[in-house]
Amino acid sequence: MKFTKITTSLVLASCIFTSSVIANSDIPANITTPDVVKTQAVGDLHFKDGYPSDETMSKVQRYMYIQRAVNVFTDGIQISSMQAIQVGLESIGATSNKVIPISESFLDSKSLWLTGNTSTPYALFSVDVKNGPIVMDLKTPVLGFIDDAFFQYVGDIGVGNPEDAGKGAKYIVVHDSYKGEIPEGHIVLTTPTYKHWVAFRYADTKQIKQFKETFKMYRLGEGASKVKYMDISGVKMNTVHANNEDFYHELNEMIQYEPVTSGDPHYRGLLAKIGIEKGKPFNPKGEQLEALKEAAGIANVHARNEAFRPSNKDSYFYGDKRNWFLPFGSTMSYQFIKDGALYLDDRTAFHYVATGITPLMTAKFDGKGSSYLMTTTDDKGEALDGNEVYTVTLPPNPPMKRFWSFMAYDNQSRSILATEQRSGGFDSQGELVTNEDGSVTVTFSSTKPQGKSNWVQTLPNKGFFLLYRMYSPTQEWHDRKYMIGDLIKQ
Template sequence: MSVSGATGSGLTPEQMREAIDGLSSADTIDSPFGSLQFFDGVPRPDTVSTVYDALDLMRGIEVFLNAVPGASLVAMRRGLQSAGITSPQVIGFTDPRANSRSLFLTPNTETTYGTTFLDLRAWGPTVIEAPPQSLCVVDDFWFRYVADMGIAGPDGGQGGKYLFLPPGHEGEVPDGYFTYHCPTYSNWVVLRALGGVPEIKQTRIYPLAEAAAPEANEFVNLAEQVFNTVHSNDFSFFEEVDELLQEEPTDALDAERAGQLAAIGLVAGQPFTPDERMRGILTRAAEIGAGIARTVAFESRDPEAVLYGSWKVGFVGGSHEFLRNGARLLDARTQFHYLATVVTPAMAHAQVGAGSAYAYTIHDSRGDLLDGARTYRLHVDPDVPAKNFWAVDLYDTQTRSLLQVPSTIWPALASNTGTLRSNADGSHDLYFGPVAPEGQETNWVETIPGKSWFQLFRIYGPLEPWFDQTWRLNEFEPLD
């Protein structure tokens, strides 16, 4: 064996002492978790407990940040079940559109949603007949992309039959379907149809075994109900993750994240029963993890998260798998999933004239945080590069759901409503504050004193000036 820096037959005494020094630990190490004490490199008894408390806390924080996608869909399923979406046979929809009554991560108020969960354990191979002119997505229970259906899918918006097979399926696969093998039994289905509710109701979901005479689907209007689909930020977050872990195959999750879960007692086939010490550590881990998640979501330090000015983008790196040069962008994955739902390449790689483009900010033109007690103006320049239309939706920074205000259940302004007043040059001045400026009621969204808020500016069918940035968003200008 050779040692770097050695010459001749071996190390000099001085080189040996330097090598030993480089391999040694001090008897006292200051750390964020307290002083660590060693006797000639061996931890003293108090240090052993300090180190393992620290390690468990760090692992708990890592699990929070890396398991947000899975916990998010567990909460989504629970919320939908409470609203009556109890099997794939039942499809929820929003008529006329989503509103602020319920808690959803950053939904839009401009399009009609449909949704349900596939249960491939109960139903086995399952068929979805996608409606024409739709934008539909299936994500697995760990919130990974499975398939696009409709305009972004292989049917190209003509409508088609899609077959979803359960994990490990080895049976014969019939012809006539767009077929996908799913890594999890539960899979989230999101439906958006350009024709609204009538086209959503053309969706058909049924077991392949009943394809010859499928039972009619039941449709439940979610817009009038009140329920929560947002994951927890306290100890129960880990219980949400455990629910998923106990249901799905062990190979549905990569070994690295599975190892993180196992390190804090989340193991498939075993009860999650942390003792008082571990429960206290995980409670703290959830609080810290949520604080970190909020920081990377609202103030990402990745340069690619910045669109320009204070405006940010949700899909950093343009990858629906959050990859850059073969490396997982851990903060980008947390950033997206803490704020939003639905993972598809069609969102990460918006195309000219198709799909949607998104931008958000938490700052005004002075760099201050948006404050619900203040009034702001957003000047939208003319010729917005939108093939279809554009919209601004406001969200609560705590729940990341639509802002709940007394004046409306749709805290948004959109160019397709026919109510916005434009300026002579085709531009628009939009106002946000606790009271509408005189004469600007149609161009105003209410905010709440004592609360912050953020928004998503959406462009439906973004055109070239959006991508080459020859057209840009302005900043929110405080008026008081």
């Protein structure tokens, strides 16, 4: 694609009338276009009685291409992120439907996962229904979900599914084009895409052993085949999407694989305008490539702005009293919808730092599920810096039935901060040092404080941000009556 001047010729026929030609003076000024339109974005645009000059058309074409490419990036982070997860799993041999990676000794910084954590073990695997429905026979309690290729929620698996509720059940994942029979006694998960990502969270390592002994996964009609398991603790891999022009190639890979019926038609229209269409090659060069580089740069900055400094002030959990905010934004919706409106910036921000979509992540259950807060600054609003020492204090008696956790993440990769402290964080399941009043103070610094302390290691010359997780929070937390402190620089 070239944004070159368009050569046109306009032949005007001369007509002679016996009566004089009178211009229509009744046209409202606000429906006309002046001869010169001045803009900050592309400079002056020139017209001749409303007809754009070649230079004007070329300028605006390039501008609109970049604008649409920016929207493709910000509105498609979740798709590129899903593609990066699929590629990352395949890079270590974790093929769809056959291999289930499990963080048996928890995740660590060697694996790049958007805001992964080291407090609970996970199974993170791919399911592909392109060649037919996939059956999952689950006999142990897990907290799980399945998301489609566009990171849309498909269904909950295990404890969060009311038909299972932790008792175990047979699930069948079926593409919506499937016309065959579905066996009775299965929980049906219907999906518009082929590829999927499944995440299971276990309460402890004992559950992992039981899971591996009893879980079955197979294509419908082929019978239960042996599933292979892979311990990914300490395994080097990358599941994070690109932030430069490579982002568009990741998107294209997913679009080429998935059926044309999947996804939002409006978004597919944006993709088509920048050259990404199913069944067609995508190989941007020259001016098109330069425009994509510029668009990716702008879009990445916007995503970082919204993820690290939300423009939606309603995202802040305690209002203007604290700097902790909700990664989901103000909607508290797994679909990012509020009052009939899709909050695009909230969706962009979430997918830039996180993975996994399920209603359970935003539901306000008393004593069930989990809740998440994020901060990128100290109490003065300054960005967190690994050269500094910070403390945060939690009031006594946190309203929860399980435990709380702090995790530190690298600003660049949005993955676990790569320190000598393998856990990357600190939680209340460990040896907790309490203050006299029952409160807990946690220190964040590159070197360990003297004496006993609750410590999270940071890195010199490295920016970081934090996630605070509450596992099984009670109603007092949801009512925001329990207020954790901001980080204070020492």
